[in-house]
Amino acid sequence: GYPNEACGVLAGDLSAREGGRPVRFHGLRNAADSPYRYEIDAQEQLDTQLAIEDAGEVVWGIFHSHVATPAEPSPTDVGLAFYPDSLYLICSLADEVAPEVRAWTIRDGVVAEVPLAVG
Numbered sequence: 845g846y847p848n849e850a851c852g853v854l855a856g857d858l859s860a861r862e863g864g865r866p867v868r869f870h871g872l873r874n875a876a877d878s879p880y881r882y883e884i885d886a887q888e889q890l891d892t893q894l895a896i897e898d899a900g901e902v903v904w905g906i907f908h909s910h911v912a913t914p915a916e917p918s919p920t921d922v923g924l925a926f927y928p929d930s931l932y933l934i935c936s937l938a939d940e941v942a943p944e945v946r947a948w949t950i951r952d953g954v955v956a957e958v959p960l961a962v963g
Contacts, residue, residue, distance in 0.1 A: 846937065848874050849909050851882040853889075855896045856904025859929035860958075861949075866904045870895070879911045881920060905931040905947070912938050915946040917955050925950035931958060 852871040858864025870892045876883035896903060906927055910918075915936035917925070925932060928951040936944045947958045 845874075846909070847911060848877055848879050849882040849911060850874060850935075851884055851906075851908040853892055853896070853903055854905035854907060854931075854933070855899065855901040857901065858904075859902050860904050860931040861929040864902065864904055867901060868896075868899070869907075882908045903927055903930050905933050907933045907935070909935045909937055914938065915944045917948055917950060922950055922953055922955060928952070933960075 850871070851874050852869055854866040855868040855870065856864040856866045872884050872888055872892065874882045875885040875888075893903065906925075908921075910916075913936065915934040917932060917934065921932065921934070928949075932948045932950055934946055934948070936946075938944075945960065947960045949956050949958055
């Protein structure tokens with residue numbers, strides 16, 4: 845977490861692409877220990893994926909923060925987007941008073957914003 849990028853996975857009843865809803869958040873350690881990028885440890889990612897599947901859930905979304913940049917996917921984020929059925933949620937902490945969270949689909953390098961509804 846802060847001052848480094850934070851990251852995690854949201855589990856859902858169905859994929860975001862299928863209209864599912866998030867039901868559980870799995871906070872994960874940023875193995876990169878960096879304020880400029882995140883990296884999920886491969887074993888922690890596998891363990892989380894198995895726990896999600898064991899619960900009868902799917903990966904609904906991938907979350908990470910941007911410490912000093914907008915809540916928009918960076919070229920690195922796009923290049924490392926391997927879950928086309930999931931949403932990518934990015935929280936910008938650039939404005940400490942008003943953090944911003946935005947959601948995106950990233951499929952085959954094509955990025956599209958998705959409106960977020962909380963409630």
